[in-house]
Every structure is written in structure tokens, then in C-alpha cells.
Amino acid sequence: MGQYFEIANLDKKEKINPLKFDDGMKLLEFGSGQGTMLGLAFLLRQSTGRGGGDAPTEAFEKFDDVLGRWAGDRVAIVGDYDETDIGEEVWNDIYTDISDRVVQAVLTDDWIRKKIEKRRRDDFVEEAQKQKTKKLDKEV
DSSP states (O other): OOOOEEEEETTTTEEEOGGGGTOOSSHHHHHTOSHHHHHHHHHHOOOSOOOTTSSOHHHHHHOTTTTTTTTTSOEEEEETTOOSHHHHHHHTTOSEEOHHHHHHHHTTSHHHHHHHHHHHHHHHHHHHHHHHHHHHHHHO
């Protein structure tokens, strides 16, 4: 089974859930991915200027409430095995999940959107192949 994690803003009592970014919830599953970590980068962004490689213009226009929202705040990656007050609050839905809004901001980037769509298609094909193999194994 293993431990699952969410990323929490301890000051704003907000969190993001890796599943909403099409990542797994284990540390090594989302830590190396682009969805959750890019969402975190959008939230932690601190700059008064813009340049190449920055968030897309559409993100600045439609999701200015996301970009830099957590800059300067205390942020932690909190596991479901955590028995502190923070763990209890994060995992008992005291913190507000802002994942959907952050995902929308991340998907304003065409390259990221296409990459996530491709990964979802690849996952679908892989799952269909597994189901087909299971069915064939049962028939044998």
C-alpha cells in the first residue's frame, strides 16, 4: 500500500492533491512528474516580471489568483501516516482543496496539455492491453 501525500499550505489552510494532476499520490510518483510539481511551481512563483519559459499569457489573464498564491508561505508535503495536528487537518478535509483551479492554470500551456493528454491515452491503451491479457489468460 504505502504512504500517500498531499501538498499543503500551512498558512492558508489550502492543499493540492496529486491525483487531480494525473499523478500518483506517493512521493516518488508525483515528485518526478510534471503535473503536480508544475502546479506547485505556479503557486510558489515569485516575480514581478514575465519572460520566456514563464507561465503562459492566458494563465496571467485568467488565473492570476493562482500564480504566486503560495509565494512566501509555509508549505509542506504531508503524508497520511502523519499523526501531528497538521496531518489530521490535511487528511480530514480541514484544508481547502484548490487543485481544480491550479490544474486549469497549468493546462493553459499547450505543450503540457498535450503531454498530459498523451499520457492519459497511453495509460488507457496500457490498461486495455492488461484487460485483454487477463481475459486471454482466463480462457486458456
